[in-house]
Amino acid sequence: MKVWIDGRVVDGSEARVPVADHGLLYGDGVFEGIRIYGRSVFRLEDHLQRFAASAKSIALELPGGIEAVREIVLETARAFDADEAYVRLIATRGEGGLDIDPTPCSKPRLICIVDRIAIYPEQKRLAGVDLLTSSWRRPPADVLDPRVKSLNYLNNVMATFEARQRGGDEALLLNAAGTIAETAVTNIFAVRDGDLLTPPSTDGALEGITRATVLEIAASLGIPARAQSLGRFDLFAADEAFLTGSGAALVPVRSLDGRPIGAAGPGPVYEQIRSVFIETAAGRGTPF
Numbered sequence: 001m002k003v004w005i006d007g008r009v010v011d012g013s014e015a016r017v018p019v020a021d022h023g024l025l026y027g028d029g030v031f032e033g034i035r036i037y038g039r040s041v042f043r044l045e046d047h048l049q050r051f052a053a054s055a056k057s058i059a060l061e062l063p064g065g066i067e068a069v070r071e072i073v074l075e076t077a078r079a080f081d082a083d084e085a086y087v088r089l090i091a092t093r094g095e096g097g098l099d100i101d102p103t104p105c106s107k108p109r110l111i112c113i114v115d116r117i118a119i120y121p122e123q124k125r126l127a128g129v130d131l132l133t134s135s136w137r138r139p140p141a142d143v144l145d146p147r148v149k150s151l152n153y154l155n156n157v158m159a160t161f162e163a164r165q166r167g168g169d170e171a172l173l174l175n176a177a178g179t180i181a182e183t184a185v186t187n188i189f190a191v192r193d194g195d196l197l198t199p200p201s202t203d204g205a206l207e208g209i210t211r212a213t214v215l216e217i218a219a220s221l222g223i224p225a226r227a228q229s230l231g232r233f234d235l236f237a238a239d240e241a242f243l244t245g246s247g248a249a250l251v252p253v254r255s256l257d258g259r260p261i262g263a264a265g266p267g268p269v270y271e272q273i274r275s276v277f278i279e280t281a282a283g284r285g286t287p288f
């Protein structure tokens, strides 16, 4: 693991964050998860735009702006020096007092971590993951807007904890209205009668960059695809379903709450889109 922190790149074991950093004390900050495919940082500009929008929405000024952050990502990627890797980019509010007031935190802290990642073992990617509907609901936008990729992931953590304790792989999160938002760390797609469907961000989904890539690939393949509200009904009745995220890439869904989805494994639409994704991913990145 290589980490850029406080102006230099160090090994993971040497990276330190002061205990008075409000990112640690209050989860006050934002982050991005990005993939490196074929020695290039996948859709770096889109991740930088989302990172900047998340930061701006919580009144956190990125030190040096997007240009500085871009250079930090590329410098850390060069230091890690691998064809395939995962980038975790973090901006915290920086050091302040022990009380919650963010206004004395005058120096936001940037951190960039590059390491290997394996969210699911290869066998899960081949066979599909088992989803369990979470008893935790995705908070509405007036509580915590899902479009802000913030360091407040306790909702996602507890949903994952519950799913794993019950023997599942992933938690399916519904919003307060009972329609599907996404899973704890991925967006979700369902295929019904040839249409590719995914919940809109207004239903509590992050505007995923892998999700956007899948929608673009579907359009290029002539597969009708759109964002629309989905209930558990749409998954139980689906011909296939799959998850998308920077860490997970594309993963088929095998079951929901113990019931098989479609043919309980990778379906033809998933296979078609994934093969284009794999072929084109390296070409959509910023080389370092």
Ligand SMILES: Cc1ncc(COP(=O)(O)O)c(C=O)c1O
Binding pocket: 033, 156, 182, 183, 184, 185, 186, 187, 205, 206, 207, 208, 209, 210, 211, 244, 245, 246, 247
């Ligand atoms: C809650 C949540 N939803 C969806 C995603 C997928 O987004 P992306 O494809 O941009 O990684 C993530 C990934 O980090 C996530 O944390």
